[in-house]
Amino acid sequence: MKAAVFEETGKLSVQDKPVPTLNSGDVLIKVDLCGICASDLAALNGDITDYSPPVVMGHELAGIVVESRHPDVKIGEKVTVNPMLSCGNCEYCRADLDKYCSNIEGIGHDIDGGYAEYLRMPKHGIDTGKLISVPDVISSEELIFLEPLGCCINAMRETILNKSVAILGAGPIGLMFAQLTRKTGLQTFVLEPLAHRRRTANEVGADATLDITAEQVETLIEQTTGGVDTVISATVNDQRAIDLAFKVVRRGGCVNFFGLAPGGQELRINLEHFHYMGHKLMASWAFSRWSLNESRQLLTDNEINLKPLLTDRFPIEGVAEGFENARQQRGVKSVLVGG
Numbered sequence: 001m002k003a004a005v006f007e008e009t010g011k012l013s014v015q016d017k018p019v020p021t022l023n024s025g026d027v028l029i030k031v032d033l034c035g036i037c038a039s040d041l042a043a044l045n046g047d048i049t050d051y052s053p054p055v056v057m058g059h060e061l062a063g064i065v066v067e068s069r070h071p072d073v074k075i076g077e078k079v080t081v082n083p084m085l086s087c088g089n090c091e092y093c094r095a096d097l098d099k100y101c102s103n104i105e106g107i108g109h110d111i112d113g114g115y116a117e118y119l120r121m122p123k124h125g126i127d128t129g130k131l132i133s134v135p136d137v138i139s140s141e142e143l144i145f146l147e148p149l150g151c152c153i154n155a156m157r158e159t160i161l162n163k164s165v166a167i168l169g170a171g172p173i174g175l176m177f178a179q180l181t182r183k184t185g186l187q188t189f190v191l192e193p194l195a196h197r198r199r200t201a202n203e204v205g206a207d208a209t210l211d212i213t214a215e216q217v218e219t220l221i222e223q224t225t226g227g228v229d230t231v232i233s234a235t236v237n238d239q240r241a242i243d244l245a246f247k248v249v250r251r252g253g254c255v256n257f258f259g260l261a262p263g264g265q266e267l268r269i270n271l272e273h274f275h276y277m278g279h280k281l282m283a284s285w286a287f288s289r290w291s292l293n294e295s296r297q298l299l300t301d302n303e304i305n306l307k308p309l310l311t312d313r314f315p316i317e318g319v320a321e322g323f324e325n326a327r328q329q330r331g332v333k334s335v336l337v338g339g
C-alpha cells in the first residue's frame with residue numbers, strides 16, 4: 001500500500017509499505033480520507049517535538065473496518081479514532097485528561113496513522129475506547145473533522161466566555177470555533193487576513209469578519225467599546241498574532257492561545273501592566289473523551305456546517321503538494337484520499 005512517512009525534520013516521503021498485519025484483538029481500517037493538520041506541518045517543520053519519526057502521519061481520519069480480530073468490532077463499521085492512546089488507568093486517564101498521561105502513543109505521531117491506504121488499530125486502543133464508531137449519516141467528509149471539532153469543544157469548556165469573542169484566524173479550527181461561539185449566543189468577530197477565508201467565515205455565520213489592518217482592528221475596538229471579552233487565537237501564535245490578541249481584548253478579558261507556536265516563540269509581558277490590565281491568559285489543546293463524544297453528537301445531528309471547510313483533495317502520492325497547499329493556506333482544509 002501507499003503511505004506518507006514522516007522520516008525526519010523536513011523529510012516526508014511516499015513509500016510502498018505492506019498492509020499492516022493484525023495481532024489478536026486488533027482491527028484493520030481502510031482509510032477513506034485523512035485531514036492534513038496544522039500540527040503535521042509544524043512537526044515536519046521542526047516546530048513541535050511530540051512526534052517520533054519515522055512514522056506514517058495522519059490522525060484526522062475517516063475509514064471503514066475491513067478486518068476485525070476484536071470481539072466488539074464488526075467489519076463494515078464506519079470509524080474514526082481518538083488518536084491519543086494512553087495507559088487508561090493513571091490519575092490523568094481516569095479524569096479524562098488522557099493527554100497528560102505519561103504513556104501516550106499518538107496515532108500518526110508515534111504509531112502509524114492515516115496517511116495510508118490502511119491502518120492498524122491496536123487492541124489496547126480499542127479496549128480503552130479510542131476506536132470511535134459513527135452512524136452512516138456522518139459522511140467521511142464530515143468525519144475527518146470529528147477530532148479537530150472535539151479540540152474546539154474542549155477549549156470552549158475551558159475558556160472564560162462572556163458576551164463577545166474574537167476568533168483570530170479563519171482556518172478550519174477558527175471556522176469551527178466561530179460556529180460554536182455563535183451557537184452559544186456570543187457576538188462573534190472573525191479576524192483573518194485572507195479574503196477567501198473571510199468569505200467562508202461569513203458563510204458559516206460569523207457576526208462580522210474583519211481584516212487585520214490597523215483600521216479594521218480600530219473598528220472592532222470601537223464597536224466593542226474597548227475590546228472583546230474573549231480572544232481565541234486559532235492561528236499560528238507568532239508575535240503578530242500575540243500582539244493582535246492583546247490589542248483586541250478588553251481590560252479584564254480572556255485570551256486563549258489555542259493555536260500552535262513557531263519553535264522557540266516566547267510570550268513576554270510586563271508584569272505590572274499585565275497585573276493592572278487583569279487579563280486572563282490561558283492555553284488549550286487537544287480533546288477529551290467527553291469532547292469527542294460531543295463532537296460525534298453534533299456531527300450526527302448535522303449541527304455544524306462543514307461543507308465549505310473541506311476544499312482540497314490530494315492522493316497519497318501528492319502529499320507534498322497537499323502540505324504545500326495547506327501551508328500556503330490556499331483553500332481551507334486539505335485532505336488526503338486514502339484508497
Ligand SMILES: [Zn+2]
Nearest residue numbers: 037039060148
Ligand atoms: Zn489535528
Ligand SMILES: [Zn+2]
Nearest residue numbers: 087090093101
Ligand atoms: Zn494514563
